[in-house]
Amino acid sequence: MQASAHASPRRVLTVLAALAGALACMLPLANGALAHGSIVDPATRNYGCYERWGDDHLNEAMAQEDPMCWQAWQDNPNAMWNWNGLYQNNVNGNHQAAVPSGTLCSGGNAENGRYSSMDTPGEWKTTNISNNFTLQFYDQASHGADYFRIYVSKDSYDPTSQRLGWEHLDLVKETGSYAPTENIDIPVNTSGYSGRHVVFTIWKASHMDQNYYFCSDVNFS
Template sequence: MSFRSTRVVLTSSFAAAGLICLASSAFAHGTMTTPASRVYACFQGNPENPTNPACAAAKALAGSQAFYDWNGINQANANGNHQAVVPDGTLCSGNNPTFRGLDLNRSDWQTTPIQPDANGRFTFVFKATAPHATRDWRFFVTREGWTPGSPLRWADLQEFCTLGNTPLSADGTYRLQCPLPQRTGQHVIYNTWQRADSTEAFYTCMDVRFEGGSTPPASQWQDAGPLTARGDLPVGTVLALRVFNASGNDVERVEATLGSGETAAAQWPLVLARKVNGASQHARVGVLSNGTITPTASATGNRVYLKEGNRFQLDTRVPDPGTPSPGGDFDYVYPAGIGSYVPGQTVVKGSDGRLYACRPFPEGAWCNVNADAYRPGVGAAWRDAWVPY
């Protein structure tokens, strides 16, 4: 069953308003609005009489319903295996027949100008009509020399950014900051959003035009040495990558707290690398290939890259053994493990010493939002996410 957002909104009864809420929570999820995704650009450009010729062709092929369902390009059982469930030629539809018109090989899709900021980064904005705990956000861009209007294949894409679980902003969006690769002219940026609380994943095509500015070349990053994991770490461990200048003064500190499933020696470097690459102006962590630095799940495969003259130190702070640790009646001492909470299952110990259970889906998605308002037992909106246990 599907819902047309515009047509339902026009109904003024309270019953219809209830349907809107249910549709958003149960069926709707989101899409990129900055830059505008292909489907969202068509939705904004008059779904019934598209002004963009490519959108008009998509409507002629598959109807206008896809434009109203802009927030639902998904595969229910992806589980990170994106190339298996979304074959070449179906990337923009996510291999979802409702959206097959988005896969038309045309060069006249509406494009959005895009350029990096002074630090070579760009903030992607994803409008979330239903938030979810996230395993990863992955960003790809078509290779230099790709011809607009040609079929889109996985082999045409180069990954340039991977982020982990990201807090939902107060305006209901995810703000995803990534370094932009060097490109010229018209390209497609492709995004996958893999949920952590489900095997479901979402897919987004963005038609962009790289204009002005330039991403600092990969040569600005100097190899400062390996990020080596010498063993597993306990849940709640706080990792901090500290950057110092040539004089020994602190330049930057980026922290990551390990949750359940993130503590293995092959996993926690990936967790830290994603946090650093999403937040740092002075460091990158991962594997350098084709001008991009991409984190990998490995105890020894990641390296730290810094701007010339800087150096780094990794600080590790494990939970105090004298404080209560998870076990028995609860899974975590809040906020340890946030981003890994399972709706309807996870139990945490709050700052007030009491236990709280994460609400079932869909309300339980709010348990993973790292904001004071949802702090169990004490936040202004904690009851939206938690129930006393």
Template sequence: MALTPLPANGRSLLARVSATLLVVGALMASVSTGLAEAYGTPTDPPSRTYGCWQRWNTNPLDPTMPQADPMCRRLWQADPSGRWYTEGVYRDGAAGPVPNGRLCSAGQARYAALDEPGGWRAAVRGRLSTVVVTDRPRLGADHLRVYLTKQGYDATTSPLGWNHLDLVVTTGRITNVDQVSFTVNALDRTGRHVIYSVWQAPGSDRAYYSCTDVVFQ
């Protein structure tokens, strides 16, 4: 039996439904992958991307988010399909060093909201504090470098630049573990700061970057 073509309005509705299903499928994939593939990402205290994922992945359209967590909302609005995807914030060596003012996004336009100054949620920690970095797929790293912002830097008003940072931790090769923990000594730092981490993929020129907001007491 011959099929009867859909009328124009029916085809339009079908196209809209199909497009909606594709978008929903992409969003669901980005949520599940963001957790499963957390690659070289600070999870305690959480990086900006991981913290947003923790708080909002189950309900990214929560109407309370704009007031309760405006920085995460901006990140969501900038690119809903790639929201809070911890493995996505990387840079390849061929692209050159991460530019000043774009450190938190690794210079990627889709994550530019990560570089915006503002009231990012910050974990309260003592001056001697443990940081946990998670590598769920256990792919490892050639090294991990961790930086702390200098006293006087204000993440609520200024984008992060290399001139704001001091290198405080450098590890050797990391293999076959799903978490790495280390102690950060804030020394004379007090108040709000940023922990900046660089996870160098093994045998590759690709590195993964994270900004983590803390308040030292």
């Protein structure tokens, strides 16, 4: 008996349902990447890993060329795909309670520890900056900001061997509010820093009590 050349309506619906299910599994990652924001220059740890390796994250050369990103991709690729979802809700302004020392770069193990590899000390790739530099912030959802708080790690802190704690930070700038927009440039003036440091930024979004935590590895040159 010869098989029919046309698929039955039931089979077509079954195939379409399977495709819809597969797409639904992918959407949380895509929407997560579009819904929030991050510092893109100097690049945060997970944004930098996404930018450098997002289209080649299975390349084993990363282990030698960019070992901190390699350990991050191995730990949880979603930390990079969702590079702008590192936040905690309902902090009520008490950042030090919500984000204990040693977990600053993961936002206090935000999202059930998705970003925990960001806390790992090591030779993260750095961005060269001067003592007067500009933070470039990107937020496709245009939440606006109640404020940004920007810190620089102290000279006594070694990011290659220590997890970042509040005790390691100097507050160098706190901004006022920003109206909703996709791109915000924040000029930062410092003095006396040289060599490797971490710029740690808190973004308090305006649309709700949603608080983001960013670690950017820099080299003051």
